[in-house]
Structures are given as C-alpha cells and as structure tokens.
Amino acid sequence: MALISIVVPVLNEEEAVPRFFARMAAVQRRLPDHRFQYVFVNDGSTDRTIEVLTSVDKPRNSELVILDLSRNFGKEAALTAGLDHATGDAVIPIDVDLQDPPELIPKMLDAWVAGYEVVVARRASRSSDSWLKRKTAHAFYATHNRIAEPRIPHDVGDFRLMDRKVVDAIRRLPERRRFMKGLFAWVGFRTACVDYVRGTRQTGKTKFSGWKLWNFALDGLTGFSTVPLELAGYLGFVIACLSFVYGAALVALALLGRIDVPGYASMLTVILFLGGLQLLSIGIIGQYLGRAYMESKQRPVYVLRDVLKRSGPVEEAAVARGAGQLDLTKPAGPA
Ligand code: UDP
Numbered sequence: 001m002a003l004i005s006i007v008v009p010v011l012n013e014e015e016a017v018p019r020f021f022a023r024m025a026a027v028q029r030r031l032p033d034h035r036f037q038y039v040f041v042n043d044g045s046t047d048r049t050i051e052v053l054t055s056v057d058k059p060r061n062s063e064l065v066i067l068d069l070s071r072n073f074g075k076e077a078a079l080t081a082g083l084d085h086a087t088g089d090a091v092i093p094i095d096v097d098l099q100d101p102p103e104l105i106p107k108m109l110d111a112w113v114a115g116y117e118v119v120v121a122r123r124a125s126r127s128s129d130s131w132l133k134r135k136t137a138h139a140f141y142a143t144h145n146r147i148a149e150p151r152i153p154h155d156v157g158d159f160r161l162m163d164r165k166v167v168d169a170i171r172r173l174p175e176r177r178r179f180m181k182g183l184f185a186w187v188g189f190r191t192a193c194v195d196y197v198r199g200t201r202q203t204g205k206t207k208f209s210g211w212k213l214w215n216f217a218l219d220g221l222t223g224f225s226t227v228p229l230e231l232a233g234y235l236g237f238v239i240a241c242l243s244f245v246y247g248a249a250l251v252a253l254a255l256l257g258r259i260d261v262p263g264y265a266s267m268l269t270v271i272l273f274l275g276g277l278q279l280l281s282i283g284i285i286g287q288y289l290g291r292a293y294m295e296s297k298q299r300p301v302y303v304l305r306d307v308l309k310r311s312g313p314v315e316e317a318a319v320a321r322g323a324g325q326l327d328l329t330k331p332a333g334p335a
C-alpha cells in the first residue's frame, strides 16, 4: 500500500481548507489502495487558518501534518518545507484554492504506477487567467526557455506527482532562493503529462501581486541562466565595432574639410544611449550580485514554529504537539 503525500502551502486560506478536504475525501474514496498523508504548511497566515487546520474534518484514514512557519516565507519556501517533511512514496504539491483539481490525482497515480517518476499537470487552457497574466506568463516561458537550461514546460505549475527519488534529488539542491519550477525541471527523470482545465479560485483572493510575479520571474531567469550577464559584453563589442567605423568616417570627413557643424544632437543622443546601456548593464550585474550576496549568507529557507500531527481517523481529533519550539531545521542540506 503506497503512501501518498499531499503537500499544501497555505497563506490565509481559512475558507478554502474545509472545501479542499471535502473534495479530497471524495478522491480518496476512489483510491482505497493508497494511504494519504497531508502536509500543510502554514506560511504565516494572519487569519484562522491554523485553528481550522487543527479542528477540521480531515478525510478518513489519513494523516495530517501541519508545519507552522514562524512568518510568511513565500510559497517556494513553504513548498520546500513541505517536501522536507513529506514521507510518502509519491509526493504531490497542490494549491488549496482548488485551482488544481484533486480529481486529477487518480490519473497521476496511474502514470506513476506505469513507471513514470514525475507526472506533471498541464493547463490545457488558461482561460481563468486575465489577458495580461496570460501574455506575461507566455513571455516569461518563451524568454526562459530561450536563455536558460533546462527548459521548463509551458503552462505547468507546481501541481505534479513526484516519486520519492525525485523529491530526494530536489532536497539535495542546496540553493536558498528556490524557484521550484526550475528545480523540478533541473532534476529531470522520466516525465508524463496530464492535461486539465484550470478553474478559477474558489474562495479568497490571489496572493501574488504583479510586483511579486515580476521578481519571481527574475528569480527564474537569474537562477538558471547567466546569459543576461554575458549580454553586456556582446553588446559592447558590437557598439565598439560600429564606433570604430563611425570614428574612421569622421576622421576622413574632417581631413577632407567636410565637417562644418559640430553635431550637438547626435552627440547627446549617443551619450544618453550609452549611459542608459551602461546603467542597464550595471543593473543586470546588480540582480545577480544581490542574489549571490543573499545566497552567501546561508540563512535557512524557512523557520518552523511548530510541527503538529493528527493521525488516525476523523474522530481522533487530538492534536499531538511535536518537535521543538524554534526548529531551525536545515532545510535542504545534503540528505
Ligand atoms: N501561498 C503561500 N504563501 C505565499 C503565497 C501563496 O503559501 O506567500 C499559497 C496559497 O495559500 C495557495 C498557493 O500558495 O495555496 C497558491 O497561491 P495563489 O492561489 O494565491 O496563487 P495563484 O493561483 O493566483 O497563482
């Protein structure tokens, strides 16, 4: 009997949790041959999420592990915490807002049983997203896959099934700024794909602002490519070649006495253009330098306040308080 870990990061999702469990209970009934473990990661919620988690009716015959982070560390860190504590033979990260349909899990398990080590869920339609989100997401995937290695598949989120081997490989990656989609792709393994139509959020609202998404995209690009850093060098080379030709032409014209007006407009244009280009290049170096600096501090990816466990059937509502108070668990060191 395989143990399936469902990893769910939550930030202010008090209304979503009971709905999520109701849907999962139905899915679990279709899968009597599997045991389920839920690993919820409370990512610094300020509402009643943690109370709901400790008292909600969870599906029968499942174990519930609640990781309470000491503050909001962001979804990537929360997922990392979840993967660190999930003990299943297969692990499935999923959003609690039901945008990732739990009904897809049986299909994923079929592919896993058939020998695939990773089963990704691909959004066949992004119609639930706004026009702007669709366009920017597309631009991100296109840019990323052009300059970064390995490619990340279009329209595939964190919702996927991973074999234990895959989870262990991901946990061994030492970086602190964890762009999960990139890390998932980096480890490789035999991958199957199932399509689904992404619905809209059932309750609450999205936790990702435009600015957060922009920085998230930069994390992805800088984390898996150094092409932007090299760009300044190539651009400099091209501009230097052009300047040489232009300079030679100017000298020739001057010798022929053909230069009469000192070119104020062209001079200013060139100065401003090159100034902008230099600032841009410094900015790109800054993006990498800042990330390298933060990485060099080696701070843990997350801090746990508490690990709560509820095991056994629904009736057994007792909450066992586990683990130390401020568990500075080293998150992703060599296993
Ligand atoms: N989430 C989290 N920490 C954060 C932001 C989000 O744990 O800092 C969780 C959130 O509770 C949800 C999942 O990550 O379960 C996806 O978030 P959301 O639905 O807001 O993202 P979207 O679907 O809009 O991309």
Ligand code: MG
Residues within 6 Å of the ligand: 095, 097, 099, 201, 206
């Ligand atoms: Mg969502």
